Amino acid sequence: SAGCFREAGVIQQAYSLNFLLHVVPASCAQCPAWGAFSVSSPAIIWETVEQAGAGAEDRPKAVVWLYKAHGSTVTAWLQTSLPVKEAMLCDLLGRLAVWGHLLLEQRGLRLSFTPFLALSVLLVRSH
Numbered sequence: 001s002a003g004c005f006r007e008a009g010v011i012q013q014a015y016s017l018n019f020l021l022h023v024v025p026a027s028c029a030q031c032p033a034w035g036a037f038s039v040s041s042p043a044i045i046w047e048t049v050e051q052a053g054a055g056a057e058d059r060p061k062a063v064v065w066l067y068k069a070h071g072s073t074v075t076a077w078l079q080t081s082l083p084v085k086e087a088m089l090c091d092l093l094g095r096l097a098v099w100g101h102l103l104l105e106q107r108g109l110r111l112s113f114t115p116f117l118a119l120s121v122l123l124v125r126s127h
Helices: 010-018
Strands: 037-039 044-052 061-068 074-080 084-090 096-102 108-113 118-125
Touching: 037 044, 044 074, 061 074, 061 108, 096 108, 096 118, 108 118
Parallel strands: none
Antiparallel strands: 037 074, 044 061, 061 118, 074 108, 084 096, 084 118
């Protein structure tokens, strides 16, 4: 068939194949689906979310790892249903980057990716 691996969603399908689904019984068949995070571009792979230490201000934190899976640049929106007070770019160890504060907008967090770039975003939840 015509097209390329990006159009076919090969990377997303490979993740689906390699990560087992966990079945969770619901109290009713009419319950809506719930997801804590979404990314607006299929070119961006949402790799993982890890809980980070609470820190001095004692607010729960999480680090989200994302990466651009193939060539070209793209701007994507990271959206979350969690109550986020603050968002910052950080390194792979969760240390804040100097340029790191991100603007929380109605559409979410605007992230710019160059080819094969990995970003780590530290999210501080509100109480």
